[in-house]
Amino acid sequence: MSVADQPLAAYSASMPFAEAPEVTFSLVEVTLTLQGxxxxxxxxxxxxxxxxxxxxxxxxxxxxxxLAVIAALTNQWGYDLRRYTKCAWATFPLPAVTPACSA
Structure with missing residues (x-):
């Protein structure tokens, strides 16, 4: 696996999420991965x-x-049901970057 395929950041236990009217807490994990x-x-x-x-x-x-915002910004989106969680995902195109100076 190349450096470009490594997760940039993952956050989990420190992100409790409460929903109203009945207050229930769940852990939300957010992961960003650079893929080419x-x-x-x-x-x-x-x-x-x-x-x-x-x-x-x-x-x-x-x-x-x-989801309207996600659909306007992404190449594709979807979700997967996993053993203990649901995972919503989206891919965002990245612009080509030209280095400001070259060696």
Whole structure:
């Protein structure tokens, strides 16, 4: 595995997430991985019952816009059900970078 395929960052136990009205806490893990000319974003949580699905948010809704934003910015997105978690993922194209100075 090359350096470009190594995870850039992974955060887990320090990111509790509470949902209302009944307050339940879950651990959310966010991983960014550089894959050649793409950035892979993965967000895992233990709620396998609530899978991501595009929907139209109402004017006063507090949620329902996330996947529209992701779809506008990504090459592709989806989710996988894993043994203990659900993992939503998206790939973002990266621009070509030209070094400011060359040796």
């Amino acid at each position: 000319t793409q950035l892979l974003l993965e967000v895992s949580d233990p709620d396998k019952e609530k899978t991501p699905a595009p929907r139209t948010a109402g004017q006063h809704d507090e949620d329902g816009r996330g």
